[in-house]
Amino acid sequence: MSADAPAGQDRLSVSAILVSYNTRYLLAEAISSLEGASGVEIIVVDNASSDGSAELVEAAFPHVKLVRAGANLGFAAGVNRGAEQAAARTLLLLNPDAALQPGALARLLQPLAERPRAAAVGSALRYGDGRAQDAAFRFPGLAQVVLDLFPVPRLAATGVNGRYPSRAPLRPFRVDHPLGACMLIRRAAWEDVGTLDPGYFMYVEEVDWCRRARARGWEVWYEPRAVAIHHAGQSSRQHEGLMFEQLWRSRLRYFHRYHGRTFTALLRLIVRLGMRAERRRARRQGNLARADAASTVLRLAA
Numbered sequence: 001m002s003a004d005a006p007a008g009q010d011r012l013s014v015s016a017i018l019v020s021y022n023t024r025y026l027l028a029e030a031i032s033s034l035e036g037a038s039g040v041e042i043i044v045v046d047n048a049s050s051d052g053s054a055e056l057v058e059a060a061f062p063h064v065k066l067v068r069a070g071a072n073l074g075f076a077a078g079v080n081r082g083a084e085q086a087a088a089r090t091l092l093l094l095n096p097d098a099a100l101q102p103g104a105l106a107r108l109l110q111p112l113a114e115r116p117r118a119a120a121v122g123s124a125l126r127y128g129d130g131r132a133q134d135a136a137f138r139f140p141g142l143a144q145v146v147l148d149l150f151p152v153p154r155l156a157a158t159g160v161n162g163r164y165p166s167r168a169p170l171r172p173f174r175v176d177h178p179l180g181a182c183m184l185i186r187r188a189a190w191e192d193v194g195t196l197d198p199g200y201f202m203y204v205e206e207v208d209w210c211r212r213a214r215a216r217g218w219e220v221w222y223e224p225r226a227v228a229i230h231h232a233g234q235s236s237r238q239h240e241g242l243m244f245e246q247l248w249r250s251r252l253r254y255f256h257r258y259h260g261r262t263f264t265a266l267l268r269l270i271v272r273l274g275m276r277a278e279r280r281r282a283r284r285q286g287n288l289a290r291a292d293a294a295s296t297v298l299r300l301a302a
Contacts, residue, residue, distance in 0.1 A: 013039035014105065014184070015086030016094055019078035021047040023096040024056050026231055031061050033099035033228075040092075040105070041065065045082045047072040053096075074201035075180075083195065091190055093206075095181040097231040098125070107226035108184040111172045119189035119218035120210065122178020123226040133230055136175040136222040138162040139211060140254070142267060149274025164222075175222045176214070180206030182228040189218050202243065204250035211258065241289030248275075248297040271301040 016034050020027050027044070034042055045067045046054040057066045067081055083091055090112060094100070104123055111121045125133040134157075144162045147155055157163050164175060183206060193213045196205045210220045248271070255267050275298045282291035 012041055012088035013109065014041070014090050014092050015083075015088035016040055016042045016092040017045065017079055017082035017086065018043070018094050018096050019045045019047060019075050019082065020049055020053045020057075020096045021072060022049045022051045022053065024049065024051045024053040027053055027096045028056060028060060029099045030094060030096050031057070031064060033101075034092075034094070034105075036102075037105050039088070041087060043067065043082045043085050044096075045069055045073075045078040047074070047078055074198065075203075076196035076200045076205040077198035079205075080195040080198060083190065086187075089187045091185045091187060093180055093183045093185065094228070095230065098181045098228045100182070101227040101229065104182075104226040104228060105184075107223050111221045111223060112184065112186050115219065115221070117217065117219050118186065118221050119193065119213040120178070120183055120185045121172070121221045121223050121226075122175070122180075122184075123182040123228045124222075124224045125179060125181060125228055125230040125232075128229060128231050133179075133232060134163060135179045135181075136164050137177055137179070137207075138164070139176045139207065140251070142263070142270065145251070145267060145270055145274075149270065149277070170224050172221050172223045174219055177207050177210035177220055178222050179230075181230045181232070182226075189213060192216060193218065199253060200250045202246045202250065204247075204254045208254055208257070241287075241293040244290055245293040245296050249300065252300055268301045272298055275301065 014037070018027065018030055031042060031044070034040055042064045044057050044064055046057070047069045048071050054066060054068055057064050065085055067085060069078060069081060073081065079093055090109070108121045108123060111118050122135060125135040127133055138159070140162055143160050147161045155161055193209060193216055197208050200208065213220060256264055275294045279291050279294035279298070282294060
Protein backbone atom coordinates (compact mmCIF):
# COMPACT_ATOMS: atom_id res chain seq x y z
CA MET A 1 0.00 0.00 0.00
CA SER A 2 1.34 3.42 -0.87
CA ALA A 3 2.18 5.79 1.94
CA ASP A 4 -0.60 8.20 1.01
CA ALA A 5 -3.34 5.61 0.49
CA PRO A 6 -6.30 5.68 2.85
CA ALA A 7 -6.37 3.16 5.66
CA GLY A 8 -7.84 -0.15 4.51
CA GLN A 9 -6.97 0.35 0.85
CA ASP A 10 -4.69 -2.69 0.93
CA ARG A 11 -7.71 -5.00 1.34
CA LEU A 12 -10.25 -3.08 -0.72
CA SER A 13 -10.21 -2.87 -4.49
CA VAL A 14 -13.44 -0.92 -5.05
CA SER A 15 -15.45 1.68 -3.18
CA ALA A 16 -18.90 1.73 -4.78
CA ILE A 17 -20.71 5.06 -4.38
CA LEU A 18 -24.46 5.27 -4.90
CA VAL A 19 -26.27 8.60 -4.61
CA SER A 20 -29.91 8.00 -3.77
CA TYR A 21 -32.91 10.26 -4.03
CA ASN A 22 -36.29 8.59 -3.63
CA THR A 23 -35.39 5.40 -5.50
CA ARG A 24 -36.01 2.98 -2.64
CA TYR A 25 -37.55 0.23 -4.76
CA LEU A 26 -34.51 0.10 -7.07
CA LEU A 27 -31.77 0.92 -4.56
CA ALA A 28 -31.98 -2.54 -2.99
CA GLU A 29 -31.37 -4.13 -6.40
CA ALA A 30 -28.36 -1.90 -7.02
CA ILE A 31 -26.80 -2.73 -3.65
CA SER A 32 -27.52 -6.44 -4.02
CA SER A 33 -25.74 -6.50 -7.39
CA LEU A 34 -22.51 -5.53 -5.61
CA GLU A 35 -22.68 -7.91 -2.70
CA GLY A 36 -21.22 -10.99 -4.35
CA ALA A 37 -17.94 -9.29 -5.19
CA SER A 38 -14.96 -9.45 -2.84
CA GLY A 39 -12.95 -6.41 -1.84
CA VAL A 40 -15.86 -4.02 -2.32
CA GLU A 41 -17.16 -1.47 0.16
CA ILE A 42 -20.55 0.08 -0.54
CA ILE A 43 -21.31 3.70 0.28
CA VAL A 44 -24.80 5.12 -0.11
CA VAL A 45 -25.19 8.89 0.02
CA ASP A 46 -28.86 9.65 0.60
CA ASN A 47 -29.93 13.08 -0.60
CA ALA A 48 -32.72 13.52 1.96
CA SER A 49 -35.06 10.98 0.38
CA SER A 50 -38.63 11.00 1.66
CA ASP A 51 -39.48 7.44 0.57
CA GLY A 52 -37.54 5.56 3.24
CA SER A 53 -34.42 4.90 1.16
CA ALA A 54 -32.05 5.60 4.05
CA GLU A 55 -34.12 3.50 6.44
CA LEU A 56 -34.07 0.62 3.94
CA VAL A 57 -30.28 0.71 3.84
CA GLU A 58 -30.03 0.72 7.62
CA ALA A 59 -32.48 -2.16 8.03
CA ALA A 60 -31.62 -4.44 5.11
CA PHE A 61 -27.96 -3.62 4.50
CA PRO A 62 -26.36 -2.78 7.86
CA HIS A 63 -22.87 -3.38 6.45
CA VAL A 64 -23.31 -0.55 3.93
CA LYS A 65 -21.83 2.79 4.87
CA LEU A 66 -24.75 5.23 4.87
CA VAL A 67 -24.14 8.96 4.54
CA ARG A 68 -27.20 11.09 5.21
CA ALA A 69 -26.66 14.30 3.25
CA GLY A 70 -29.49 16.13 5.01
CA ALA A 71 -30.47 17.89 1.78
CA ASN A 72 -30.66 17.16 -1.93
CA LEU A 73 -27.07 17.97 -2.90
CA GLY A 74 -27.44 16.77 -6.47
CA PHE A 75 -25.48 13.93 -8.03
CA ALA A 76 -22.00 15.45 -8.33
CA ALA A 77 -21.85 16.82 -4.80
CA GLY A 78 -23.31 13.56 -3.51
CA VAL A 79 -20.59 11.53 -5.22
CA ASN A 80 -17.95 13.86 -3.81
CA ARG A 81 -19.37 13.35 -0.32
CA GLY A 82 -19.19 9.60 -0.80
CA ALA A 83 -15.66 9.74 -2.18
CA GLU A 84 -14.54 11.47 1.02
CA GLN A 85 -15.56 8.31 2.87
CA ALA A 86 -14.05 5.87 0.36
CA ALA A 87 -11.08 3.70 1.29
CA ALA A 88 -10.36 1.71 -1.89
CA ARG A 89 -8.01 2.34 -4.79
CA THR A 90 -10.87 2.65 -7.29
CA LEU A 91 -14.24 4.41 -7.11
CA LEU A 92 -17.30 2.89 -8.76
CA LEU A 93 -19.98 5.45 -9.54
CA LEU A 94 -23.21 3.47 -9.78
CA ASN A 95 -26.65 4.98 -10.20
CA PRO A 96 -29.24 3.72 -7.71
CA ASP A 97 -31.36 2.65 -10.68
CA ALA A 98 -28.56 0.50 -12.11
CA ALA A 99 -27.49 -3.05 -11.25
CA LEU A 100 -24.26 -4.78 -12.23
CA GLN A 101 -24.57 -8.09 -14.01
CA PRO A 102 -22.38 -11.08 -13.02
CA GLY A 103 -18.73 -10.57 -13.90
CA ALA A 104 -19.14 -6.89 -14.77
CA LEU A 105 -16.96 -5.53 -11.99
CA ALA A 106 -14.05 -7.82 -12.83
CA ARG A 107 -14.33 -6.72 -16.45
CA LEU A 108 -14.22 -3.06 -15.44
CA LEU A 109 -11.16 -3.56 -13.26
CA GLN A 110 -9.14 -5.21 -16.02
CA PRO A 111 -8.48 -2.16 -18.24
CA LEU A 112 -7.29 -0.19 -15.21
CA ALA A 113 -4.91 -3.00 -14.30
CA GLU A 114 -3.55 -3.28 -17.84
CA ARG A 115 -3.32 0.41 -18.75
CA PRO A 116 -1.61 2.68 -16.22
CA ARG A 117 -2.96 5.86 -17.87
CA ALA A 118 -6.56 4.65 -17.89
CA ALA A 119 -8.42 7.02 -15.59
CA ALA A 120 -11.89 5.55 -15.94
CA VAL A 121 -13.82 2.71 -17.54
CA GLY A 122 -17.52 2.71 -18.37
CA SER A 123 -19.76 -0.32 -18.73
CA ALA A 124 -22.29 -1.26 -21.35
CA LEU A 125 -25.85 -0.50 -20.29
CA ARG A 126 -29.10 -2.27 -21.00
CA TYR A 127 -32.68 -1.36 -20.24
CA GLY A 128 -34.71 -3.65 -18.03
CA ASP A 129 -36.16 -5.37 -21.11
CA GLY A 130 -32.68 -6.17 -22.43
CA ARG A 131 -32.44 -3.51 -25.12
CA ALA A 132 -29.04 -1.88 -25.52
CA GLN A 133 -28.69 1.66 -24.20
CA ASP A 134 -26.23 4.23 -25.54
CA ALA A 135 -23.37 4.27 -23.05
CA ALA A 136 -20.26 5.63 -24.79
CA PHE A 137 -19.97 9.01 -26.46
CA ARG A 138 -17.76 11.59 -28.10
CA PHE A 139 -17.60 14.97 -26.41
CA PRO A 140 -20.75 16.93 -27.31
CA GLY A 141 -20.82 19.67 -29.91
CA LEU A 142 -23.34 21.69 -31.85
CA ALA A 143 -24.42 18.74 -33.98
CA GLN A 144 -25.57 16.80 -30.92
CA VAL A 145 -27.48 19.83 -29.64
CA VAL A 146 -29.24 20.29 -32.98
CA LEU A 147 -30.15 16.60 -33.21
CA ASP A 148 -31.41 16.57 -29.65
CA LEU A 149 -33.69 19.55 -30.23
CA PHE A 150 -34.63 18.72 -33.83
CA PRO A 151 -34.31 14.91 -34.12
CA VAL A 152 -33.39 13.21 -37.38
CA PRO A 153 -33.99 9.50 -36.67
CA ARG A 154 -31.53 8.16 -39.23
CA LEU A 155 -28.71 10.17 -37.61
CA ALA A 156 -29.56 9.39 -33.98
CA ALA A 157 -27.16 6.44 -33.60
CA THR A 158 -24.34 7.79 -35.79
CA GLY A 159 -21.07 9.57 -35.19
CA VAL A 160 -22.74 12.83 -36.20
CA ASN A 161 -24.68 12.50 -32.94
CA GLY A 162 -21.59 11.62 -30.92
CA ARG A 163 -22.11 7.86 -30.93
CA TYR A 164 -19.50 5.18 -31.48
CA PRO A 165 -20.19 2.43 -34.05
CA SER A 166 -22.86 0.03 -32.83
CA ARG A 167 -20.81 -2.88 -34.20
CA ALA A 168 -17.69 -1.97 -32.25
CA PRO A 169 -15.57 -5.02 -31.33
CA LEU A 170 -16.31 -6.78 -28.04
CA ARG A 171 -13.16 -5.59 -26.35
CA PRO A 172 -12.25 -2.40 -24.47
CA PHE A 173 -11.77 0.72 -26.55
CA ARG A 174 -11.01 4.35 -25.83
CA VAL A 175 -13.85 6.86 -25.75
CA ASP A 176 -14.30 10.50 -24.89
CA HIS A 177 -16.67 9.64 -22.07
CA PRO A 178 -19.06 6.91 -20.93
CA LEU A 179 -22.46 7.48 -19.44
CA GLY A 180 -21.94 8.06 -15.74
CA ALA A 181 -24.56 5.52 -14.62
CA CYS A 182 -21.78 2.97 -14.17
CA MET A 183 -18.20 4.21 -14.28
CA LEU A 184 -15.11 2.92 -12.49
CA ILE A 185 -12.46 5.56 -11.70
CA ARG A 186 -8.86 5.07 -10.64
CA ARG A 187 -8.29 6.86 -7.33
CA ALA A 188 -4.95 8.25 -8.50
CA ALA A 189 -6.73 9.88 -11.44
CA TRP A 190 -9.49 11.19 -9.16
CA GLU A 191 -6.88 12.82 -6.95
CA ASP A 192 -5.02 14.24 -9.95
CA VAL A 193 -8.04 15.50 -11.91
CA GLY A 194 -10.14 16.53 -8.93
CA THR A 195 -13.68 15.79 -7.84
CA LEU A 196 -16.82 16.11 -9.91
CA ASP A 197 -17.80 19.75 -10.34
CA PRO A 198 -20.67 20.31 -7.87
CA GLY A 199 -21.87 23.15 -10.10
CA TYR A 200 -23.55 20.42 -12.15
CA PHE A 201 -26.58 19.50 -10.05
CA MET A 202 -27.46 16.65 -12.38
CA TYR A 203 -26.19 15.56 -15.79
CA VAL A 204 -22.95 16.29 -17.70
CA GLU A 205 -20.73 16.04 -14.61
CA GLU A 206 -19.07 12.89 -15.99
CA VAL A 207 -18.50 14.57 -19.35
CA ASP A 208 -16.78 17.49 -17.65
CA TRP A 209 -14.65 15.17 -15.49
CA CYS A 210 -13.55 13.06 -18.46
CA ARG A 211 -12.64 16.18 -20.40
CA ARG A 212 -10.49 17.38 -17.51
CA ALA A 213 -8.91 13.94 -17.28
CA ARG A 214 -8.06 14.00 -20.98
CA ALA A 215 -6.47 17.44 -20.56
CA ARG A 216 -4.18 16.00 -17.88
CA GLY A 217 -3.01 13.14 -20.08
CA TRP A 218 -5.34 10.40 -18.83
CA GLU A 219 -7.34 7.98 -20.97
CA VAL A 220 -11.00 6.98 -20.69
CA TRP A 221 -12.15 3.52 -21.75
CA TYR A 222 -15.34 1.61 -22.45
CA GLU A 223 -15.71 -2.10 -21.72
CA PRO A 224 -18.65 -3.52 -23.72
CA ARG A 225 -18.42 -6.92 -22.01
CA ALA A 226 -19.16 -5.39 -18.60
CA VAL A 227 -22.93 -4.94 -18.43
CA ALA A 228 -25.22 -3.11 -16.05
CA ILE A 229 -28.99 -2.98 -16.20
CA HIS A 230 -30.02 0.67 -16.08
CA HIS A 231 -33.63 1.58 -15.43
CA ALA A 232 -32.89 4.95 -16.95
CA GLY A 233 -34.35 8.07 -15.41
CA GLN A 234 -36.18 6.50 -12.48
CA SER A 235 -34.98 9.16 -10.07
CA SER A 236 -35.25 12.11 -12.45
CA ARG A 237 -38.63 11.00 -13.84
CA GLN A 238 -40.26 11.99 -10.57
CA HIS A 239 -39.74 15.66 -11.45
CA GLU A 240 -39.63 15.71 -15.24
CA GLY A 241 -39.88 19.46 -15.73
CA LEU A 242 -37.21 20.26 -13.15
CA MET A 243 -34.85 17.63 -14.54
CA PHE A 244 -35.32 18.91 -18.10
CA GLU A 245 -34.30 22.33 -16.83
CA GLN A 246 -31.31 20.89 -14.96
CA LEU A 247 -30.16 19.01 -18.05
CA TRP A 248 -29.99 22.20 -20.06
CA ARG A 249 -28.46 24.19 -17.23
CA SER A 250 -25.67 21.63 -17.14
CA ARG A 251 -25.23 21.59 -20.90
CA LEU A 252 -24.99 25.36 -21.06
CA ARG A 253 -22.49 25.36 -18.20
CA TYR A 254 -20.34 22.79 -20.02
CA PHE A 255 -20.36 24.55 -23.37
CA HIS A 256 -19.60 27.95 -21.85
CA ARG A 257 -16.66 26.43 -20.00
CA TYR A 258 -15.01 24.76 -22.95
CA HIS A 259 -15.94 26.82 -26.02
CA GLY A 260 -15.43 30.37 -27.21
CA ARG A 261 -17.79 33.26 -27.89
CA THR A 262 -18.70 32.40 -31.47
CA PHE A 263 -19.59 28.83 -30.54
CA THR A 264 -21.64 29.83 -27.51
CA ALA A 265 -23.48 32.57 -29.42
CA LEU A 266 -24.54 30.03 -32.05
CA LEU A 267 -25.37 27.53 -29.32
CA ARG A 268 -27.67 29.99 -27.57
CA LEU A 269 -29.49 30.72 -30.83
CA ILE A 270 -30.05 27.01 -31.50
CA VAL A 271 -31.21 26.40 -27.93
CA ARG A 272 -33.66 29.32 -28.06
CA LEU A 273 -35.18 27.99 -31.28
CA GLY A 274 -35.38 24.52 -29.82
CA MET A 275 -36.92 25.65 -26.54
CA ARG A 276 -39.63 27.65 -28.29
CA ALA A 277 -40.56 24.52 -30.23
CA GLU A 278 -40.39 22.41 -27.08
CA ARG A 279 -42.61 24.83 -25.18
CA ARG A 280 -45.26 24.77 -27.91
CA ARG A 281 -45.17 20.98 -28.02
CA ALA A 282 -45.41 20.66 -24.23
CA ARG A 283 -48.36 23.05 -24.07
CA ARG A 284 -50.22 21.12 -26.77
CA GLN A 285 -49.69 17.96 -24.73
CA GLY A 286 -50.81 19.65 -21.51
CA ASN A 287 -47.38 19.16 -19.93
CA LEU A 288 -47.20 22.50 -18.15
CA ALA A 289 -44.18 21.56 -16.01
CA ARG A 290 -42.10 20.86 -19.10
CA ALA A 291 -43.41 24.00 -20.81
CA ASP A 292 -42.36 26.06 -17.79
CA ALA A 293 -38.95 24.39 -17.82
CA ALA A 294 -38.52 25.25 -21.50
CA SER A 295 -39.35 28.87 -20.66
CA THR A 296 -36.66 28.85 -17.97
CA VAL A 297 -34.07 27.46 -20.39
CA LEU A 298 -35.09 30.13 -22.89
CA ARG A 299 -34.19 32.78 -20.32
CA LEU A 300 -30.90 31.04 -19.53
CA ALA A 301 -29.98 31.02 -23.23
CA ALA A 302 -30.93 34.65 -23.82
